[in-house]
Amino acid sequence: MADPKGFMSTPRQEWPRRPVVERVRDWDEVYVPGALLPIVSAQANRCMDCGVPFCHDACPLGNLIPEWNELVARSDWRAASERLHATNNFPEFTGRLCPAPCEAGCVLAINQPAVTIKNVEWAIAERAWEEGFVPPRPPDRLSGKTVAVIGSGPTGLAAAQQLTRAGHTVAVYEKDDRIGGLLRYGIPEFKMEKRFLDRRLEQMRAEGTRFRTSTAVGRDVPAPELRSRYDAVVVATGATAWRELPVPGRELAGVHQAMEYLPPANRVCAGDLEANPLSAAGRHVVIVGGGDTGADCLGTAVREGAASVTQLDIYARPGGERDAEAEPWPTYPKLYRLSGAHEEAGELRTAPAADADARLFAASTLRFTGDGRGRVKELHVVEVDEGRQPVPGTERVLPADLVLLALGFSGPDRADGLIGQLGLETEPRGTLARDGEFGTNVPGVFAAGDAARGQSLVVWAIAEGRAVAAAVDRYLMGESWLEAPISPHDRPMAV
Incomplete structure (x- = not known):
């Protein structure tokens, strides 16, 4: 390790996000450009180089995390890139999109905030491209296969x-x-x-x-x-093959799968379309499903100018700390996490009736009702208990003229x-x-x-x-x- 006491003297610091009011006006990535490199070496220095690095086992790629943390702490970016790419073809993807089970397995996470492994990985990948450390590697000879x-x-x-x-x-x-x-x-x-x-x-x-x-x-x-x-x-x-929601009113116009909604939005960004044919602009949107795909729909709907957006999660709201008995270290715990999309929805109050940010927890869809012309108008939701059974007397109605099903595949x-x-x-x-x-x-x-x-x-x-x-x-x-x-x-x- 570069600094044996780095984890004691340096607090965890993550790459800051741009202000919500700024980033919801564009489709650029949510983080402040250039704000990671000034802090990442000190963050890499927090790595303990522990005797048994469980971050290895938590990552299916077996990323050599303590090694490239030390190299980043010493500003040896070329060697860090070599160690990172030795196990991961696309660290620029995982550094952006992976929920970082490696951080849940960090030994430091037993009783302190984990090392910002994901941010360090992201920084190495970007520095590698900037410095030309990842040239094409064509084979020396062909196999004929x-x-x-x-x-x-x-x-x-x-x-x-x-x-x-x-x-x-x-x-x-x-x-x-x-x-x-x-x-x-x-x-x-x-x-x-x-x-x-x-x-x-x-x-x-x-x-x-x-x-x-x-x-x-x-x-x-x-x-x-x-x-x-x-x-x-x-x-x-x-x-x-997306999962369906077999409830009354599913056939109404305006009820769509998430993957019918997200691809056109991406095509708008690519310049293929002028507007998303399922645009959330001016509409009351309800997203059924509490996972990452639902959060992607949430951030997209906010940027399209939805009148309101609410996300339903059938699970109860998780706590902010690991339950040491139910989800002991180094497993990946189910915690209350605030993605960029949820932070945006919370600050903009897209769903005033939600439990937190834009989410209604422990919520199950009962049915959809229409406007008399075959189009969805309302979503009927009910609170559920730990067994996902409806709690009597908790039914409520949400306005919904665009419903997005994000129930997985x-x-x-x-x-x-x-x-x-x-x-x-x-x-x-x-x-x-x-x-x-x-x-x-x-x-x-x-x-x-x-x-x-x-x-x-x-x-x-x-x-x-x-x-x-x-x-x-x-x-x-x-x-x-x-x-x-x-x-x-x-x-x-x-x-």
Whole structure:
């Protein structure tokens, strides 16, 4: 460690956000430009370099956190970048989007605020690009083997980059018009500006990875035909089959899935559309679902100028401190957290009747009612107990002329025909079945990411991509030097 007493003398300090009244007027990222570097070295100095760094186990990538913390504290940015990129293909994504289970596993977090690992990671990634520490790394020679990767989210991109660097000829197939999957059209611009994604894609193109956009395998290209053209196929299509809300009034106009709302908003930022056809401007918006996707809808609706926005969370409001018995260290605790979107909604009072910021906790939707012309007008909600059962006498009515369902995803979408055409077996919960080497029941076809694991975090998606790449490399070459940070059956630390 650079300073043995750094964690005792330096308090935790996070990258400050821009004022709410300023940032809701644009789609730029919410943090104050240039305000991280002046504080990040001192924050990295808080790392204890503890005997058993549980941050490693809390991160599925096995990031070498104490090592690059010390290097940042010593201002050795090149070496820090090398250690960071040794385990993570896309730290600029995880530094922005991951909820940082590594910080929950920080030994310092037992009785003090954790090291700001996520901010340090973000700073290393950006400094690496500024200083030219991440040039393209094309392979020295080609293997003569070809691989098709279906899906261009973080899993598909990580797998493609690893396999390309191993010498295989890799083509990534994406059904949308641009590469990136949910990174492109699901994550709002204020959480990750797409120029950072485009920057990484240019690196991958320079390394030799090929991209095929506007190509839905199973519809535009028959899946068996694709399989016959490549030595191996990786299915990394994500879990895009959204969960429904089967309550009376669901058929009313104005009730939409979150992923029908967020992609057009991103296309507006990209210049493809003048306005979101589902714009929240001047409307009373209710978001059903308390997770990250719901928060993304919240921040988007605020920026579009909604008349009001309320977010429903079926869980009770969590506390501000870890419950040492129910969620002991180093597991990731369920705490009351204030995202940038919730901070904005709270300060602007978008939902005066909410419990906190824009959220109603322990709330379940009973039904929707319309305006007599087939359009949603109201949402009826009721308080629920710990067993999610309605509490008598707690029903209330919220104005709602735009309802967004953000209830998560159940598995890969079958609409394109990919799963059926290849004859891939699935698990009872709808995800793709696979063996201990990421292989499906079809020889040469592998499954990775949310399509097989189920809905998860970006850091797990990248770990899956790196691990499936190693499995494919072994399948093609008999052995592999590629790192496999996880197995298909690994799960986050839990009680």
